Amino acid sequence: MRNKKKFDLNRYNSFILIMIIIFSGIIIRLSYLQVVKGEEFKEKANNRSIREIPDSAPRGNITDVNGKILATNKQGYMLVYNETEENKEVFFQTMSKVFEILEENKEKQQDDFELKINPYRFEFKAQNDEARKLLEIRFKRDRGFNEEIEKKLFKNKKEKLTEEQKKQVDEQLLKITPKETFKKLLKDYDINQSNYSLEEQRKFMIIKDSIKMQSFSGYKPVVIASNINKKTAFIFLQKLNELPGIDITTEPVREYPKGELGSAFLGYISKISWDQEKFEEKGYDVNSDYVGTSGIEGVFEDRLRGSKGGRIVKLNKNGRIIEELGRREPYPGQNIQLTINSDVQAAAEKSLDAVMTELRNSPGRGDVNTSNATRGAAIAIDVNTGGIIAMASKPTFDPNLFAIPGKLSPDLYKKYFNPDLGEFGKQYILSKGLMGSYPGKSLDDVLNIMFPVDKSIKNNTTIREDVYDIYPKPFYNYATMSIIPPGSTFKPMTTIAALESGAITTDFGIYDPGFFDDGKGFKKSFAVGGYGSVGIGKALEVSSNPFFMTLGKVMRDKYGDDILAKYAWKFGLGVKPNSGAVASTGIELPERYGQVFNTWTLQNIFSTQYLWQTMSTLKAGADQRGNSFPSINLYDNENDSEKVKKIKKQIKSEIQECIKNGDKKFSKENYEKLLKSLINSDNLYKDKNITDKDISRIINAIYYVTVSDAYSQLNVGANMYNASIGQGISNFTPLQLVNYVSILVNGGNRYKLHLVDKILDADGNLIKQEKPEILDKINLKPETVEAVKNGMYLVDHGSRGTAASYFSGFPISTGGKTGSATFSNDQAALGRTSYAVYIGFAPYDNPKIAVCVVVFDGGHGGFVAPVARAMYESYFKDELSKMGYSSQYTSNTQEETKKKEESSTQQTSGEEVNTQQVND
Structure with a gap:
């Protein structure tokens, strides 16, 4: 009995001990959780999260030579959304309120979403159909549309797809219409079609899509609206408690204070839609970052972008910032000061617009x-120095349109x-009265001649070429870029x-x-x-075609056909073929480079044409x-065997x-062998x-075309004669x-x-100073320079000068040369x-500035001389002011142009009246 009591007591004591240990453990754990880990769990209870929010760096400024701002940044207010698990639940209610506030304050949602509605369509910033297709494929792949297609086409495939298989997938992706794409994204993003209008559905989709795209590079705030005004920003700040996930922040916004001025060389910025892998490697977020797309903005992107x-x-839990734990300051990009004088640039653009307007308004x-x-x-x-003072190109654009x-x-x-060349072409043909040039043909027939359907695009019936x-x-x-x-x-x-x-x-x-008669059968x-007796000065003044054709003949008789090119190449008018010389003026922007007449180039042109x-x-x-003979088809055919392709x-x-070498390369035996092989294969x-x-x-037919016609020509x-007066195959850019x-x-x-x-750093410290660089030094005879300059002086100031009426009353002596060059022999029908x-x-005495003005379909060179005068007036405004001359030509351009053209058309000069292939 005693042993039993003792056992019960021990069991009771053990139970008490165990209970003490258990409760002690609970108390210790509770103490640990409340005291030691209390803050951590408090944060978790409140659903706090830690994120890194990137801050954009201001792009560097672009200024003119005098420091005037051409491109800069301004502080803009930005409406953003931070998604959390909690505010996901009220996403649609929140965004509906946001859209309402934006609309009330006449603000627009940020919208660079390429999928549009009414009608359903894609709008990709690409200037050709091939590029648009690539962007459409990328758009659909980024959103996972390829996954379902791959499962259907290659069900059990585990390894990576081959390039050919990827092409198959891409073909299927392109078959998904914009409407089908929209409907699929509505489903993917859980947007209820019955509760919201189509416009509202797309507004939600833009934000949902941004969330998805930006999740690939870490969770960041999604921009709902950029560059909203200060008043709207404060309205949102006052209502933040009602709008879970919504916040206001600031950002640098690219601004071009002079609008369209200089956009041809400034370029613009845009969302990254090309070479995305390359930009990702450089640290860009391809879903939200903007980069320089063309011009100085594009070429100097690495300097302008900043860190x-x-x-x-x-x-x-509402996605709102409550504490900043650390910061890495953004650093602005480098500043670029150009050689451009914005005043001369403005004069060039204003006068060029005015002259073209007047030419269009008075076309006869x-x-x-x-x-x-x-x-x-x-x-x-x-x-x-070679510095560009002004560079105008028309038409132009406002780069501000792409900054936001x-x-x-x-x-x-x-x-x-994405211009509709079909619609444009029909209006153009009718407005120009061109149907009369195509008797018996319908409007569609003429459209197909002037703006043919691009046959390089498979199954294309709508995309046309501006040939x-x-x-x-x-x-x-x-x-x-224009070679003329x-x-x-x-x-x-x-x-x-x-x-x-x-x-x-x-x-x-x-x-x-x-x-002109060369005495050898050529007469024009x-x-x-x-004009009677003419020397160099008068010949340039009146633009005597016979004089310059004679110069061509004299040079050809003494030195051969390439003597003209030998000297033109020294002046940057083309480069010697196969010489290894770089075809460039040195300009930082992309450029095309024209070529002067020479036998090697002519042979290659003829070999293609003939x-x-x-x-x-x-x-x-x-x-x-x-002469007739059996038809032989040498055109490429996709059904040709490899053997047939080789023979052709x-x-x-x-x-x-x-064609290039005439009888020296013509072998009847070779042709017999090749033609028989083709016929048998x-x-x-x-x-x-x-x-x-x-x-x-x-x-015999081949011989007639290649040797009797082409080689003899x-x-x-x-x-050579045509080249001597600026016609034939010679073509150059205005820059050349x-x-x-x-x-x-x-x-x-x-x-x-x-x-x-x-190039300057953000604090204005000099990083790099461009110095004049001489690419070549031509030892011109002083008498050559003086003779040519004198003739060009007479063009602007002589009694019969082809531009003299446009420089009447201008106190600074100038020199110039007018020109008009035919586009084609059938240009009127076009x-x-x-x-x-x-x-x-x-x-004239101490040249400081050289100019070139070109207007397509402008008629005669004298008509555009007012643009040159406007640039002179702006450039020499201080000297002209001291002379008591008031620079009003630019503002009066249209009126004065009309008066001067009336005067000019009464003159008799080779340049102004000749209506044959050579208009000079």
Whole structure:
């Protein structure tokens, strides 16, 4: 009994001990949780989270040579949304209130979402269909549309898809219509279609999509509206408690205070839609960051962008910042000071607009119709440094439209990135009255001639090509990218070559009877002329075509066809083929580079043009002499075997060699062998029974086109004569033309052209100073320079100068040359007319500035001289002010242009009246 009591007591004591231990553990744990870990769990209870929020760095400023701001940043208020698990539940209620406040205050939601409605469509910032397709594929892949397609096409495939399989997926992605894309995203983002209008659905979708896209690079605030005004920002701040997840922050917003001014060289910024992997490697967030897309903004992106900052913050359950734990300050980008003088730039742009407007409003100008004068360029450079003083290109655009998402209207998007050339073409044809040039053809027939459907795009029936360069392109820099014939503005270059080569001396002269006859069967008459005795000065003044063709003949007889090119290359008018010389003016922007007439280039042009003519003749089965033969098709066919492709390539190569070298490369035996091989290998000729006699007739047709026609045309003097007056195959950019004037008047220094003067850090400290760089030094004879300059002086100030009426009363002596060059022999049927070109320099005695002005379909060079004068007035405004001269020409451009053109059309000059292929 005693043992039992003792056992019960021990068991009771053990129980008590265990209970004490358990409760002690609970108390200790509770103490630990409340005291030691209390704050941590309190934060968790309140659903606090820690995130890094990036802070954008202000882009560097872009200024003109005098420090005037062309591109800068302003502080903008930004409405953002931080998503948390709690505020997800009230997303739609919150956003509905947000949209209501924005609408009440006339603010717009940030909208760079490429999927649009009414009608459903994609709007990608791409200027060709191929680029748009790539962006559409990327859009759908980023949102996972490819996953379902891959499962259907390749059910059990575990390894990576091959490139061919990826192409199959891409083809299926492109078949998903914009409407289907929209509906799928509504489902993916749980947006109820029955509760909201279509517009509201898309508003929600923009934010939901941003959340998804930005989740790939870490959770960051989603921007709902950018650059809202201060009043709206404070309204939101007052209502933050009602709007879970919503917050107001500030950001630097890119601003171009002068609007469109200089946009051709400034460029613009935009969301990253190309080379996204490359930008990601550099630390960009491709879903939200903006980069320089063109111009200085694009070329100097690495200097302008700056370094991002960031804040480590605590968010409460409503997604609002309650504490900042750490900060990395953003650092602004470097500043770029240009050589541009914004006053001269403004004068160039204003006067160019005014002149083109007047040309369009008064299109009937004798031998030309200027109703389509919608594109042009004007450039001024410092002849002693190569610095660009002004660079205007028209039409242009306002880069502010791209700095803030959603600012670009649908109409502007269509105009800039996806013009309907079918609609434009029909209006153009009817407004220009062009149907009469195509008797028996319908409007659609003419449209297909002038704006043909782009056959390079499979299954395309709507996308057309602007093959005749009619549609005005706002993003196309006509100053650096348009290659045009120089017309009579090349005549000073012809004079330089003739004098420097020793073909003539400064006292050389001819009698101008109004026509040119080389004495070897080439004779050309001009609508005006007959100037009688002319020397270098008078020939340039009146633009005597016979005089400069004579110079071409004299040089050709002494030195051959390439003597003109030898000197033009020194002036940057092309480069010697196969020489390894860099084809560039040195400009920092992308540029095209034209070429002067030379035998090597002419051979290659002819070998291409006459190859197509030969192929067309062979396919037609008849030549221009009326001889017939079995049809032979050398055009590429996707059904051709590799053997047939190879034979066709060999025949075409043989044809091109015959075009270049004539009888030396023509082998009847080779053609017989190749043609028989083609006939035996290509099923197209099965059962055609083509005989040896037929093959002989085919070879005769080839000989007629390649040797009798093409090769003989390569070696006629007309090529040199036309080149001597700025026609033929010579084509240059306005930048090349102004550069050659600069080299002439500064005595022979070919400077590297440049837009950038200085690069500075954010505090204004000099990082880099661009210094004038001489690329080549031409030892021009002083008498050559003086003779040509004197002739150009007479152009602007002589009694019969082709630009004299436009410089009447201008107190600074200038020199210039007008030019008009035909676009094509059938330009009238296309609604086009000659390019109007003017080149010049000032002052005469001590040149400081050279200019070039071009207006497409502007008619005659004199018509655009007012733009040059406006640039002079702005550049020399201080000197002119001291002379008591009031620079009012720019403001009166339209009125004065009309008066001066009326005066000019009464003059008799080769440049102003000649209506043949050469308008000078």
